[in-house]
Amino acid sequence: MSHPNQAANFLKDEKRAHWHDETLWFVREKRDISSKGIPEWEELRKLASGIKDHVLSKLDYYLEELEKTASANGIKVHWAKDAAEHNEIVLSILQEKKCKAIVKSKSILTEECHLNPFLEKHGVEVVDTDLGERIVQFLNQPPSHIVLPAIHLKKRDISEIFHEKLQTEKGNEDPAYLTNAARIHLRDKFMKAKVAITGVNFAIPETGEFVVCTNEGNADMGVHLADVHIACMGIEKIIPKREHLGVFLRLLARSATGQSITNYNSHFRSPAPGKEIHLILVDNGRTEQLSREKFKNSLKCIRCGACMNTCPIYRRSGGYSYGSTVPGPIGSILSPGIDVKKYSTLPFASTLCGSCSDVCPVKINIHEQLYEWRQEITKAQGWSAKEMSMKMANGIFKSPLAYKVSGKVLRATLKTLPDSLIYNPLNAWGKGRNVPEVPKESFKEWYQKNRS
Numbered sequence: 001m002s003h004p005n006q007a008a009n010f011l012k013d014e015k016r017a018h019w020h021d022e023t024l025w026f027v028r029e030k031r032d033i034s035s036k037g038i039p040e041w042e043e044l045r046k047l048a049s050g051i052k053d054h055v056l057s058k059l060d061y062y063l064e065e066l067e068k069t070a071s072a073n074g075i076k077v078h079w080a081k082d083a084a085e086h087n088e089i090v091l092s093i094l095q096e097k098k099c100k101a102i103v104k105s106k107s108i109l110t111e112e113c114h115l116n117p118f119l120e121k122h123g124v125e126v127v128d129t130d131l132g133e134r135i136v137q138f139l140n141q142p143p144s145h146i147v148l149p150a151i152h153l154k155k156r157d158i159s160e161i162f163h164e165k166l167q168t169e170k171g172n173e174d175p176a177y178l179t180n181a182a183r184i185h186l187r188d189k190f191m192k193a194k195v196a197i198t199g200v201n202f203a204i205p206e207t208g209e210f211v212v213c214t215n216e217g218n219a220d221m222g223v224h225l226a227d228v229h230i231a232c233m234g235i236e237k238i239i240p241k242r243e244h245l246g247v248f249l250r251l252l253a254r255s256a257t258g259q260s261i262t263n264y265n266s267h268f269r270s271p272a273p274g275k276e277i278h279l280i281l282v283d284n285g286r287t288e289q290l291s292r293e294k295f296k297n298s299l300k301c302i303r304c305g306a307c308m309n310t311c312p313i314y315r316r317s318g319g320y321s322y323g324s325t326v327p328g329p330i331g332s333i334l335s336p337g338i339d340v341k342k343y344s345t346l347p348f349a350s351t352l353c354g355s356c357s358d359v360c361p362v363k364i365n366i367h368e369q370l371y372e373w374r375q376e377i378t379k380a381q382g383w384s385a386k387e388m389s390m391k392m393a394n395g396i397f398k399s400p401l402a403y404k405v406s407g408k409v410l411r412a413t414l415k416t417l418p419d420s421l422i423y424n425p426l427n428a429w430g431k432g433r434n435v436p437e438v439p440k441e442s443f444k445e446w447y448q449k450n451r452s
């Protein structure tokens with residue numbers, strides 16, 4: 001997996017890349033307008049960051065509390081140390097219920113655990129019910145963005161997919177028409193599913209409840225029609241008390257889409273008579289990330305996607321160029337924590353401009369952590385061309401004589417250097433850059449001639 005190579009693929013279609021950039025910037029602007037609409041925005045960010053810091057410092061305590069209170073409410077709590085264990089737990093529940101078809105609402109965790117292919121391998125039909133997720137599912141693709149899963153597709157693409165999969169009119173790109181077709185198609189799936197799977201946005205140990213946020217109401221539709229609700233959550237999704245929810249709900253909706261509130265913020269506290277709720281608490285590398293002092297606060301992330309929408313690299317390289325479930329700036333911190341070799345190029349997919357940290361509603365120092373990862377990865381690789389050239393530059397800048405001589409040599413040689421030496425596949429610098437015109441003389445020489 002190499003981010004530069006995948007990004008180069010995305011950039012081959014210049015028009016689409018430009019459109020992708022503009023579309024995400026539009027979302028970023030909506031976020032700006034919405035956040036500036038409340039004077040206490042910075043206060044909320046500070047509060048949210050502090051609450052999450054506190055949770056991470058006592059995560060073991062809060063998780064056990066959640067297990068106690070949720071169990072007392074009649075929720076069956078399971079623990080999964082990794083993706084494999086999580087998937088086995090889900091499968092065992094489905095097998096016990098003799099269930100062969102499920103509906104699922106958007107859950108980044110189940111993407112992270114690759115639940116869909118696992119269940120399909122075991123003969124279970126999985127239907128993603130979020131509209132964007134259903135669209136990418138038709139293409140056998142993962143989401144390209146954590147909030148806007150099909151943001152890389154245009155209306156025309158969706159019209160073609162629906163024509164093929166749902167037999168809509170050829171060439172009809174009307175969003176209302178296409179959405180209605182998806183609604184009819186999904187309604188049938190909802191009616192038949194005995195088990196519904198959702199993610200979890202926030203879990204509250206104080207009351208033993210959890211909250212799921214969607215704009216389409218698909219989580220609610222699935223859960224209320226099914227006999228069994230399986231909710232899958234990463235262990236970092238805790239907020240201590242219900243009173244803290246207001247802070248996070250206000251931040252989440254505004255940061256994600258610029259809405260003042262997400263359409264459906266549904267609380268699940270205990271199963272209705274005759275029904276079951278299962279809550280699976282998944283670690284999958286989170287405890288290890290918590291043990292990394294420099295990177296632990298990446299676990300404060302509430303998955304709003306704002307850092308992606310603002311990132312100049314994400315906007316211009318697309319979600320798939322990251323090759324990880326969570327793309328963009330925060331994914332470039334989380335993914336190397338899971339497999340540093342596989343994701344070693346991701347921390348370099350950043351301008352380090354800091355825009356991601358500026359918009360993050362829980363004040364994660366994203367760009368600083370990316371910089372930290374770069375150092376860790378470079379150290380682990382043992383050497384880097386950049387480090388060697390910096391050492392060389394250090395020697396040259398320290399000595400006026402070396403500076404003068406090397407300047408003369410470079411001015412003479414750069415003019416005669418064949419293009420093939422600079423613009424070739426082995427020299428990444430030459431891709432998309434031109435060597436500036438070489439001056440005839442140094443500034444010092446020019447100044448001495450012209451000072452009078």
Ligand code: SF4
Binds near residue numbers: 359
């Ligand atoms: S790191 Fe911050 S901005 Fe990015 S998705 Fe997470 S909460 Fe949102």
